[in-house]
Amino acid sequence: MSDMLLSPDGVARLRDALGAAAFTSAGIAERLGPAATAAVARNDFRAALRITEERDPLATLIRLFVCAQTEPVEAVAAALAPLDFAEAFDAGLIEAAPGGGVRQGVDLEPYGDAWWVLSDVPSSARPGQPLRPDHVLGIGGASSTLVGAALRRPVGTALDLGTGCGVQALHLATHAGAVTATDLSERALRFAATTAALSGQEWEMLRGDLVEPVRGRQFDLVVSNPPFVIGPGTTTHTYRDSGRAGDAVCAELAAAAPGLLTEGGVMQFLANWEHVAGEEWGERVEGWFAGTGLDAWVIQREVADPMTYVSLWLADANEDGDPARAAAWLDWFDANDVAAIGFGLVTLRRGGHDDPVVRVEDLRQQVQQPLGEQIAHWFHRQDFVRDADLLATRYRSAPGLQLQQEATLGDEGWAVDRQVLVMPEGLRWSEEVDPLVLALVSGADGEVPLRDQIALLAAAHEVEEADLALAAGPIVAHLVERGIVEPVA
Numbered sequence: 155m156s157d158m159l160l161s162p163d164g165v166a167r168l169r170d171a172l173g174a175a176a177f178t179s180a181g182i183a184e185r186l187g188p189a190a191t192a193a194v195a196r197n198d199f200r201a202a203l204r205i206t207e208e209r210d211p212l213a214t215l216i217r218l219f220v221c222a223q224t225e226p227v228e229a230v231a232a233a234l235a236p237l238d239f240a241e242a243f244d245a246g247l248i249e250a251a252p253g254g255g256v257r258q259g260v261d262l263e264p265y266g267d268a269w270w271v272l273s274d275v276p277s278s279a280r281p282g283q284p285l286r287p288d289h290v291l292g293i294g295g296a297s298s299t300l301v302g303a304a305l306r307r308p309v310g311t312a313l314d315l316g317t318g319c320g321v322q323a324l325h326l327a328t329h330a331g332a333v334t335a336t337d338l339s340e341r342a343l344r345f346a347a348t349t350a351a352l353s354g355q356e357w358e359m360l361r362g363d364l365v366e367p368v369r370g371r372q373f374d375l376v377v378s379n380p381p382f383v384i385g386p387g388t389t390t391h392t393y394r395d396s397g398r399a400g401d402a403v404c405a406e407l408a409a410a411a412p413g414l415l416t417e418g419g420v421m422q423f424l425a426n427w428e429h430v431a432g433e434e435w436g437e438r439v440e441g442w443f444a445g446t447g448l449d450a451w452v453i454q455r456e457v458a459d460p461m462t463y464v465s466l467w468l469a470d471a472n473e474d475g476d477p478a479r480a481a482a483w484l485d486w487f488d489a490n491d492v493a494a495i496g497f498g499l500v501t502l503r504r505g506g507h508d509d510p511v512v513r514v515e516d517l518r519q520q521v522q523q524p525l526g527e528q529i530a531h532w533f534h535r536q537d538f539v540r541d542a543d544l545l546a547t548r549y550r551s552a553p554g555l556q557l558q559q560e561a562t563l564g565d566e567g568w569a570v571d572r573q574v575l576v577m578p579e580g581l582r583w584s585e586e587v588d589p590l591v592l593a594l595v596s597g598a599d600g601e602v603p604l605r606d607q608i609a610l611l612a613a614a615h616e617v618e619e620a621d622l623a624l625a626a627g628p629i630v631a632h633l634v635e636r637g638i639v640e641p642v643a
Contacts, residue, residue, distance in 0.1 A: 156343040156359040158351055159245045159260070159272065160237075165351045167237040168247075169270075172352075175211035175233060178267040182220065185212055194220060197278070219262045222279040224251040260345075261292045265321070269353040272345050273319040277472045285471045288341045290319055291393040297321050299455075300379050300424055303499050303525040309374035313414070315364065315407075315423070316380050318393060320346030320357075327355045330375065334358040336367045339392045364396075364403070365410045372416045378423035380407060383467055384495055386486040391471055400490065401427045408442035408450075408500065415448075415504040422501045422529075429457065429494035436514040443502070449510045451532060453517035454498040460487040463495045501529055511536050513635075519582050528581050531637065538641055539631045545608070545623060548642040549630070550600035554578045555638065557592070575638055583636045590615065591629060600642040604630060 158165060175181070183191045190201035199221040206213035209225070214233040217223040230248060231239040242248055249259035261273045273292030277285055291297075300322060312330035314323040316337055323335045323346065335350075335357045337343050343359050350357050360367035364380070380403055381392065387399035396403035404425040411421045429435045435454075443450045458466070464483045468474045498517075521528055560572040573592055575585045587595070590611065597607050608626055612619040633639045 156340070156347040156361070158348040159247070159344055160241065160348060162351065164237060164241050164245070165348065168234070168242075169352055169354075171211070171234050171237050172215070172264075172270060175215055177212055177215045177219075178264045180267050181212060182216060182264060185216065199223075218248070218256075219258050222258060222275075224253070224255040224257045226255055230256050263293060265293065265324070265353075269324055270349065271319050271321055271324070272348050272352070274345075277470060280472070282475075283472055285391060287390060288339050288392055289471070290339070290342045290345045292319055293321050296424055297379050299499070299525075300377060300422070301325055302523055303501075303529060304377050304422055305375065305420055305501075305526050305530055306524075307375075307530070311373045311416075312375040313368060313373040313377070314357075315368075315376060315378035317346045317359075318342050318379065320349035322377050322379065323350065323357050324353060324355065326375070326377065327357065332358070334360065334368060334373070336360045336362060338363050342392075364406065365414060368414070371414075372419065373414060374416050374419045376411070376414050376419070376421040376423075378407065378421075380404070380423060380425075382424060382426045384426050384428060384463075384492070385483055394467060394470070400492075401425070404500070405442045408446065408502065411448055411502045412446050412504065415502070417504055417506055420501065420503050422499065425452075425498060425500050427496045427498075428490070428492045429496060431491040431493045435494075435496055439514050440512055443510075443512050446502070447504070447507075447510055449503040449505045449507065449533065449536065450512045450514075451501045451529065452498060452514040454496045454515070455517060456497040457494050458497070459494055460484055460492060499525075501533075503533060505537075507540070511540070517581065519584075521581050522579050531580070532635070535634050535637065539634055542641065544627055544630050544634075545605040546603050548600050548603050549598040549634075549639040550642055551595055551598050552577055552580070552638055552640060555595070558584075577636075577638065580637050583638065585633075585636060585638060591633075594626065594629070595633065595639060598639045 160168060186202050186205055190205055193201050202216060202221055206216050209229045211233040214225055214229045218225050218230060234242050246259040248256045251257040258275055261275050263271045265271045271293055274290045276292060304325065306329050308329050310331045312326040312333050314326060314335040317323050317335035318337065320335060323333050326333045335346055340361055343361055347359055381394050381396040382404055383394040384401050387397060389395040389397045404427060407423055415421055427435060427439050430438065439452055464480050465474065468480055473479060556576040556578060558574045558576055559570050561568040561570045573587055575587055575595065577583050593611055594607060608623050609619055612622045634641065
């Protein structure tokens with residue numbers, strides 16, 4: 155375990171203080187009530203500040219660490235007791251505020267009712283103050299995406315590559331026998347070690363760049379929210395900048411995956427990739443997995459133009475007042491013909507197959523959560539398609555499957571122009587189909603095998619049964635992969 159921000163005894167006393175005050179997600183929600191809690195989520199603290207004016211320990215902690223207020227020394231000391239005020243101050247949990255009183259020195263976020271996550275104070279709480287180079291990022295949209303997307307099956311060993319504040323490792327510990335957490339930043343490891351101890355967990359903590367600290371070791375599950383931001387390779391903030399130009403850091407992680415995974419092991423990481431003018435972005439990303447022998451599913455969730463992208467990341471570090479920096483970054487995109495930047499999730503599996511499945515596709519629609527369950531189902535369906543006799547299998551359409559039609563009114567009535575199957579649950583795909591495929595899906599009632607369905611359709615449409623069976627194989631495989639039809643045991 156790396157050094158922590160506090161001594162082990164100090165961590166224990168801080169945990170006692172937080173627990174006694176009920177400074178947990180449930181405790182805060184109960185004190186503030188639904189309306190004020192919802193307002194806080196929008197960074198509107200007015201109602202919360204009115205409710206906490208009495209400054210009992212819970213109220214003071216809410217004002218200090220949730221509302222980012224300056225509070226009287228006496229109130230803060232009472233709220234943190236039995237942790238000594240001086241130890242909290244020396245550890246940087248609190249700091250002197252301009253004009254008197256104290257303010258938060260770190261972000262101490264209740265995460266559920268038994269976990270607390272420590273990170274640096276976010277840029278929004280220090281407007282105009284640039285972040286330090288080794289800034290430790292707290293729980294945000296990207297980390298929450300990975301939490302929801304990770305497979306939650308029981309495993310023996312798990313690795314959080316680039317742990318930051320430690321939020322991924324917290325979740326891994328709920329279903330892994332042993333957790334290893336790595337980071338390039340010694341400061342991040344101190345924060346993560348404190349998060350672990352404060353939340354009653356213990357992980358192996360290793361310092362180093364990407365996979366270097368665990369080279370030669372293998373894990374059942376690897377997750378990573380790496381410093382994936384695309385640019386010229388300049389490193390100003392370790393939480394976002396890898397030191398590699400372009401999207402090379404993500405290609406590097408993909409290349410390292412075979413050596414990191416046990417047989418059947420899974421690696422999942424968030425990634426950015428370049429959309430280069432004149433190239434298919436999917437082909438570029440597919441190239442990352444050539445020769446790895448791994449099954450791969452890459453889903454693109456968002457796409458941003460360079461101006462939006464640069465503005466977002468400069469603002470994230472309170473650097474948006476530096477037009478020269480923005481211009482240089484945009485010039486790099488222009489020089490490398492980068493027309494857009496994609497964001498998404500990479501899931502890799504060491505399945506032991508000679509012909510691994512690689513899919514790279516857009517998945518922009520809202521999906522049923524948690525995403526991790528949908529990913530597990532996707533790989534299960536791939537295994538079925540690989541091993542099953544498709545023609546001998548009975549199928550049924552997905553529950554609640556909907557048909558949407560577009561038609562044009564003519565002299566002879568309505569003429570259907572387009573038919574789309576829509577899944578209201580799961581991955582919520584929409585799939586345009588022709589009349590024959592629609593008939594195939596409509597007849598999938600789980601009663602007869604596909605071979606019998608094809609015989610009936612061939613007779614109805616006056617086509618050769620063998621030809622239709624040959625054409626139906628890849629179509630049905632695709633429908634199963636999408637979850638539009640499901641095999642019946």
